[in-house]
Amino acid sequence: MNTERSKVDVILGIQWGDEGKGKFVDVLSPQYDIIARFQGGPNAGHTLEFNGSKHVLHTIPSGIFHENKVNLIGNGVLIDAYIICKEIELLRAKGVEPRNRMKISDKANLILPTHRILDAAQESSKGAKKIGSTVKGIGPAYTDKVGRCGLRMKDIFCSNFKQKYEDLKNQHLGILKFLKFDVDNYRIEDMSLLEYEKAWLEGIEELKSFEVIATEYYLNEAMKQGKKILAEGAQGSLLDIDFGSYPFVTSSNTTAAGVCTGLGISPSSLGRVFGVFKAYCTRVGSGPFPTELEDADGEKLRKDGYEYGSTTGRPRRCGWLDLPALYYTIMLNGVTDLIITKSDVLDKFDQIKICSEYKINGKRMPYFPSTDELEHIELEYHVMDGWKRDITKAKTYEELPEKLKQYLNFIQQKTQTPISIVSLGPDRSETVFPKC
Numbered sequence: 001m002n003t004e005r006s007k008v009d010v011i012l013g014i015q016w017g018d019e020g021k022g023k024f025v026d027v028l029s030p031q032y033d034i035i036a037r038f039q040g041g042p043n044a045g046h047t048l049e050f051n052g053s054k055h056v057l058h059t060i061p062s063g064i065f066h067e068n069k070v071n072l073i074g075n076g077v078l079i080d081a082y083i084i085c086k087e088i089e090l091l092r093a094k095g096v097e098p099r100n101r102m103k104i105s106d107k108a109n110l111i112l113p114t115h116r117i118l119d120a121a122q123e124s125s126k127g128a129k130k131i132g133s134t135v136k137g138i139g140p141a142y143t144d145k146v147g148r149c150g151l152r153m154k155d156i157f158c159s160n161f162k163q164k165y166e167d168l169k170n171q172h173l174g175i176l177k178f179l180k181f182d183v184d185n186y187r188i189e190d191m192s193l194l195e196y197e198k199a200w201l202e203g204i205e206e207l208k209s210f211e212v213i214a215t216e217y218y219l220n221e222a223m224k225q226g227k228k229i230l231a232e233g234a235q236g237s238l239l240d241i242d243f244g245s246y247p248f249v250t251s252s253n254t255t256a257a258g259v260c261t262g263l264g265i266s267p268s269s270l271g272r273v274f275g276v277f278k279a280y281c282t283r284v285g286s287g288p289f290p291t292e293l294e295d296a297d298g299e300k301l302r303k304d305g306y307e308y309g310s311t312t313g314r315p316r317r318c319g320w321l322d323l324p325a326l327y328y329t330i331m332l333n334g335v336t337d338l339i340i341t342k343s344d345v346l347d348k349f350d351q352i353k354i355c356s357e358y359k360i361n362g363k364r365m366p367y368f369p370s371t372d373e374l375e376h377i378e379l380e381y382h383v384m385d386g387w388k389r390d391i392t393k394a395k396t397y398e399e400l401p402e403k404l405k406q407y408l409n410f411i412q413q414k415t416q417t418p419i420s421i422v423s424l425g426p427d428r429s430e431t432v433f434p435k436c
């Protein structure tokens with residue numbers, strides 16, 4: 001039998017996160033055999049809605065509600081044993097047993113309770129320059145990973161795991177003492193360090209009953225057998241550690257390159273890259289945001305789009321769609337297909353603006369500006385009339401208002417990339433597929 005080796009398709013966010021990646025991993029999961037998260041950790045909050053229920057996932061891949069699919073947590077992902085076990089408990093309460101559907105990389109690094117305290121300490125030491133981290137320990141845990149002193153899933157099976165844990169914890173406590181951070185009074189998820197540590201270690205015991213394997217071999221073998229794989233990104237390309245608005249970024253490669261290192265597959269294995277973006281922009285946390293609206297329109301986007309963080313509940317900053325940012329992230333990721341979400345949030349606007357160009361000293365910027373340059377650019381906007389109609393009930397692309405189609409065509413023309421999916425609401429079913 002000569003089965004053709006399959007490619008790995010990718011879904012990732014091409015703005016500042018929260019674009020609606022979770023919904024589309026769930027929507028497309030029936031077409032795949034394996035759904036694999038490749039980076040990030042519990043800083044992510046991926047929302048899925050179907051049959052009148054809403055589910056938010058942080059570490060577990062968004063294909064978990066589909067039977068007979070493998071949901072894989074790759075080596076590039078960070079795992080907090082307490083948070084993932086909470087997710088597991090919630091899924092069990094909903095009748096889904098994740099143990100039968102999940103595989104975890106033995107090389108995925110652990111977030112220790114003290115990583116979370118270090119995150120808080122580093123944020124508070126930055127004062128007004130703070131990143132606005134989700135304070136889930138992401139920066140400190142990735143720092144230990146590249147510093148070659150992190151703990152991996154593989155370690156939880158070692159007889160001296162507890163000692164390894166204590167050694168790393170004590171290193172962290174030393175740093176916290178140096179920073180004069182009041183560890184004794186710091187609460188993690190409303191628990192003291194000792195209480196959180198106890199729950200975290202119970203989580204470690206629970207994780208031992210999961211399939212923890214060299215997922216890079218599993219995935220490469222699956223590709224040989226022609227199995228279909230979908231890689232799920234977290235955060236967004238403008239939060240990428242290399243290409244985002246540094247230092248206001250997360251600590252991983254959120255772009256398509258991260259799929260190779262985060263799953264152990266070769267660049268030639270990548271297939272379609274679905275870039276998810278909102279019909280406008282949002283950002284949580286600090287950092288430049290060129291099209292940000294601090295007026296009634298921004299408030300309307302936040303209210304109608306219900307723009308509050310899925311992980312932290314923080315209000316998201318809102319602004320108009322930013323095409324120069326999309327040109328950059330489409331290029332970085334080699335996006336083959338665009339997925340636009342939340343056009344329905346623009347239903348009531350008389351006029352809709354799209355930033356089409358960045359200028360500096362009156363001249364078009366031929367590249368995406370650095371964080372400092374972003375403070376000084378001028379923006380050129382294209383203004384379009386709103387469609388002023390409820391679009392959430394549309395079942396086909398053809399039913400959409402002409403003015404929305406013009407909006408979509410403008411984006412396709414400017415980005416030279418087809419829009420393959422249009423999302424009209426949070427539910428799985430609120431989705432239409434234009435014929436490209």
Ligand code: GDP
Nearest residue numbers: 018019020021022046047310342423424425426
């Ligand atoms: P993710 O992190 O990229 O998975 O996105 P989040 O789940 O953090 O945030 C996206 C939010 O928008 C969630 O509350 C989704 O349920 C919701 N959502 C997704 N697509 C649409 C859409 O087309 N319209 C509306 N109104 N909401 C959507």
Ligand code: IMO
Nearest residue numbers: 017018043044045132133134234235250284285
């Ligand atoms: P999903 O996967 C939106 C932001 C934080 C902060 C910066 C660094 O749901 O799209 P970190 O906790 O990683 O140290 O925070 O990145 N951030 C996100 N913003 N969506 C996310 O994930 C995010 N994960 C991190 O707000 O500005």
Ligand code: MG
Nearest residue numbers: 018045046310
């Ligand atoms: Mg999110």
